[in-house]
């Protein structure tokens with residue numbers, strides 16, 4: 087069975103994907119995996135996101151999860167569609183308990199000390215730090231890492247290829263998330279090249 091720590095340590099960057107066409111999604115996912123990024127977060131932000139996810143689970147080497155999971159109905163849909171991990175922009179007790187009862191790998195979003203304490207109460211200590219830049223950036227992350235020394239994060243939101251290295255240099259950071267790897271109009275060659283650069287960010 088997967089665990090969220092292993093998934094977070096698989097690659098330095100988790101591409102956050104907003105895709106609506108299963109066919110092109112497979113080509114995009116294949117390019118990302120070829121470039122070295124195996125962990126793919128498919129956001130449930132588009133009408134066909136679940137179909138996209140199911141199609142992408144068939145890509146050799148890909149570890150496909152669902153992002154933007156807001157409630158337990160979406161959690162079940164994502165797991166049924168083949169998601170190996172579940173990312174949420176925030177943390178509710180209800181969603182955390184549903185994830186735990188389904189034995190899902192769960193990465194909920196936190197933005198402050200109270201969010202983290204709510205997660206710890208629920209037995210969680212691996213979080214998405216979201217929205218990373220808007221919530222105070224590296225300064226905020228370093229401040230939170232003080233009292234919560236055992237907590238580890240995947241900062242996401244406003245991070246770029248240029249800023250990712252300074253986040254990844256933090257002990258509390260296992261990986262970062264970002265949407266910069268796949269933007270409308272990019273070719274699969276460009277996506278693969280962007281993935282390669284991102285995959286080489288941390289030795």
Ligand SMILES: O=C(O)C(=O)C[C@H](O)[C@H](O)COP(=O)(O)O
Nearest residue numbers: 129153154175242243244264265
């Ligand atoms: O959809 C979700 O559940 C989210 O949490 C939002 C995404 O993680 C960010 O939109 C990615 O941030 P950017 O790299 O700044 O585009």
